[in-house]
Amino acid sequence: MRSCATIRMCGARMSRAYAQKLLSPLRTIQGLLPLALGLLLWQILAAPNSPYFPPPSTWWDSYWHLAAGGRLRTALLSTLGTFALGLLASIAIGFLGGILIGRSRLARRALGPLLEFCRGLPPPVLVPVAVLLLGYSQNLKLLNVVWVACWPILLNTSSAASRIDQLLLDVCRTFHLSPLDRLRKVIAPAVVPDFLIGVRVAIPLAIIITLLVEMMTGLPGIGSMIVTSQRQFRSAEVYGLLVLVGLLGFLINIGFNAVERRILRRWPPLER
Amino acid sequence: MLVALALLWEAVVRFKFIEFEYLPAPSGILSAWGGLIASGEMLDQTLHTFYAVAIGWTVATALGVGLGIVLGLSATVRKWSLASFEMLRPLPAIAFLPLALLLFNFSLKTELVLIIYASLWPALVNTMGGVMNVSSQLRDVSKSMRLTRMQTLIKIVLPAASPSIVTGCRLSMGLTLVMAIIAEMLANPHGLGYAVISELQAIQPQRMFAYIIYIGLIAIGLNYILTRISNAILRNHPHVRGQNV
16 A cells, blocks of 8 residues: 555656656746846847947857967867866875775874865965966866865765764675775765765866966966956957856756766665 | 974975975974064955955845845746856856956956855855745745735744755855955955965965965864854754754
8 A cells, every 4th residue: 555655656756757857948948038138138238349248249259269270179178178187086086085084093083184174275375386386387287176176075085984884894894895895885885975975066166276277377278268358358258258168167067967867876875 | 193294394395305496394484474474464465355255245145145035935036037047157256257357457346246256156045945945834834824925034934944044154155265365366466365476476485385374274264163153043943953054
């Protein structure tokens, strides 16, 4: 009887979810109206050569100017490359380091305050340190991104690793699992949900730091491109690049949501 | 542990185990720090940054909580505008910096625009979530007591949503400081962020490191104080009583 009710409930929820899915593009379009209306008004009201508020159609033209000679593509690839490499390195460092630190009480107690300090430091102040020690180089971008983005992943993973139920670890011992198997079958699945939250926090940080380093050092990338446009008072380019950056952030977010959903389906969070 | 690390650092620099041209020893940083405090420079810069943070945070949380309440209460408003907000939200605030520079030049306004844009979102999203999650029983209670809309808002919705609102405001504060420092580094030649950059350009690594460690301590101290305050506010809240916030 009860299972019957459960099934019916699930059925109802599923059909509702399905209906929502069908409706959601419509709802999204509806919700976008204020933004679209604002842009339209802007387009109509702004003078075509306004120095501060150029109408949106000129933003679009500015892309052609920026794309001339492949400049836009090079900058985009450089920024995205730094972001992706930096994020991957932070994920590797954060995941492995987090498990190591979380599983060792000694490491946790010894490093805890230092790690908290490193995470608490506002990310931008580290850029000057890196500039001073390393000079202007491509590695500078990468290193800064990794340094900033690895903390949330590392700390989240280590706190999850330290909370693993002793029972699970005892089971490993009973089954004589090798350390690798223990990592693969017990520890990794247990830390995955918290690890993913860490990655979610790290992604916007990585984007921001990539852009910030480019803006501060003038190393090639979208960040320095925006600053150059701004210094030359090409406002349409500034707006255009702003939209581009926003779009990138939006797409990265959507991509991560999809990946996260797949991973969580494979390793669902443990019931506590 | 921190002391041991500082000693190690000192030894490494003193005896040149690793060659970094510009890595100062902790003792040098400390003495530079003393100089900065004595000359009053550090205090001036701190006051400017705090001023910007205070204004930015007040405006951002007022806007964020206000919009969050409206969006949380009304499904119609959500339907007609939420997607617009969702398009704006992932825009990295830092990308606004050149635009703000273009519009307001090197000034406090530029700094405030950046701060407010960035720290608006945590307050808005958390408030909206909190208001939307007010249980339907509570709404029924307000209906059966025939409370007016305003009374419902003040007596029922806001108290019930206060944990997420307070959390949102706390998260905003953390962002505020970060954005203030970014803006001061690039767009407004005052304050702590500018101090770090100008010491970098003057190649005064000891003073620069003193500022950086100082900023780290401020950030951590601020976060600690805010967590304590929000815990104190929420301690007696029925939804969170007996659990950690």
